[in-house]
Amino acid sequence: MEQHPAEASPVCAEIDLWAQGETAGHLRVPHSRNDSGWGTIAIPIVVIANGEGPTLLLTAGNHGDEYEGQVALLRLARELDPAALSGRVILLPAMHDPAALAGTRKSPIDGRDFNRCFPGNPHGSVAEVLAHYIDTHLLPLCDAQMDLHSGGTGIDILPSACGHILDDEAYMERSLAMADAFGAPITLLLKEVNAGPTLLSAAERRGVVALSSELGGAGRLNPHGLAVTERGVRNVLKHYGMLDGVPEGERSRRMVVPDLAHYVFAPHDGIWETADRLGAEVRKGERAGFLHRIEEPLAPPTALAYGAGGLLWCTRGPGRARAGDPVAVVARDL
Ligand SMILES: [Zn+2]
Known part of the structure; x- marks a missing residue:
């Protein structure tokens, strides 16, 4: 060498x-x-x-x-x-x-x-x-x-x-x-x-x-x-x-993961409730989960949808997410 x-x-x-x-x-x-x-x-x-x-x-x-x-x-x-x-x-x-x-x-x-x-x-x-x-x-x-x-x-x-x-x-x-x-x-x-x-x-x-x-x-x-x-x-x-x-x-x-449409981002702070397990096959427009606002007990949670279909490759680790954090990332076959 x-x-x-x-x-x-x-x-x-x-x-x-x-x-x-x-x-x-x-x-x-x-x-x-x-x-x-x-x-x-x-x-x-x-x-x-x-x-x-x-x-x-x-x-x-x-x-x-x-x-x-x-x-x-x-x-x-x-x-x-x-x-x-x-x-x-x-x-x-x-x-x-x-x-x-x-x-x-x-x-x-x-x-x-x-x-x-x-x-x-x-x-x-x-x-x-x-x-x-x-x-x-x-x-x-x-x-x-x-x-x-x-x-x-x-x-x-x-x-x-x-x-x-x-x-x-x-x-x-x-x-x-x-x-x-x-x-x-x-x-x-x-x-x-x-x-x-x-x-x-x-x-x-x-x-x-x-x-x-x-x-x-x-x-x-x-x-x-x-x-x-x-x-x-x-x-x-x-x-x-x-x-x-x-x-x-x-x-x-x-x-x-071709673009940011394959990411779901939290629009505000909250507790993330994922709809799917890691590895699930998901479709565009399907519910990805709910973001709960503990500071407003009677407000409905914010429902978030997948922007693209494929394999749920990545999910949020801790329950709490901040505005701008990815809570789900979808990958598709090459
Ligand atoms: Zn690293």
Whole structure:
């Protein structure tokens, strides 16, 4: 694997990224505080390497309240036998460690959403410095990358691999081949509203075959989503010839959320009563649910309808929604 010249970063990797076998340690990110000018944040990193082969970066805890990926990568780090591997796996099971420790989407340190920080800034906040390191020091080492997300506290999502709709068809085909291998029940293709500052887009800019995912949500660890994730990461290793065997599991259903008509947004604050379970087939114009206003006990709840038909792919996690929150998202077959 060729080493690319990397831009200067204040982040210090306390492990040798080129060591063979299994190595665990930390990336140390400077964090100056009033009571500790030389303070640091330690981000856990595990490298498992054996001989020749591709380099795969697997990340979780980009958002701290998304748990399937975090647990799947911890288990992979403990259970993957280096002798059975061809190539190198770099694992960041709690990539945005301050948010992962807090169990929150954003960092309690600088308030940043880590997946809105790429390509980062070596002179910025803790999150920006870390994003810059991953973009300039880790991604250039990689042939492929997968970032494991869920819906977090706010939403619940059917387990899915997620990729971008890209102009480069050959590159997109390689991403879709990785998604087929991952084998989630759904592969969802999207053109994101604000994709630029995400890790997925950073990987795409560097020509690294990359996928994101949504593997559960509503602030829980979803056992089915966890099983899909654990099988999926091993499937990706098999897909790249890094583990023996062929990917196992179901054929992924390719779907798309083509526009905002497939979202149902809360027009005001209230308690959301969904009409359908996640995974229901719904039709345009059908009732999506009721939004209740506790502050006006005798007022009827606001009935909301689906703006498009398809599979109910995502629902609101907590009962209470604020004006402007999506309470349902419908996906349709590609
Ligand atoms: Zn996320």
